[in-house]
Amino acid sequence: MTAIGSFLLFLLDVAFWIIIIQVVLSWLITFEVINIRNPQAANFVRLIDRITAPVFNPLRKLVPPIAGIDVTPIIVIFAIYLLKSIVASVFFG
Secondary structure (H helix, E strand, C coil), X not given: CHHHHHHHHHHHXXXXXXXHHHHHHHHHHHCCXXXXXXXXXXXXXXXXXXXXXXXXXXXXXXXXXXXXXXXXXXXXXXXXXXXXXXXXXXHHC
C-alpha cells in the first residue's frame, strides 16, 4: 500500500510542478522574455497547455478571472494540496 501512496504523491508532485511551469511560462510570454515565434519555445508551450487544459478549461468556465487575473492555477494547486493531504493520511496514517 505504501508503494501506491508514494506513487500517487509523486504524480501529484509532478502535476504541481507542471502547473508552476505553466504559470511561469505565461508570465514570461506576457513580459516578452520568451518569444513564442521560436519553434522550440512554441512546441514546449503547446505541450504544457495540452497537459493543463483538461484541468483548467472546465474550471475556467466556472470561475471567471478576478480583476483580469486567472485564478484557476491557484484553485488547482489548492486542490492538489488537499489531495496530497488525503493520500498521505490514507496511505501513511
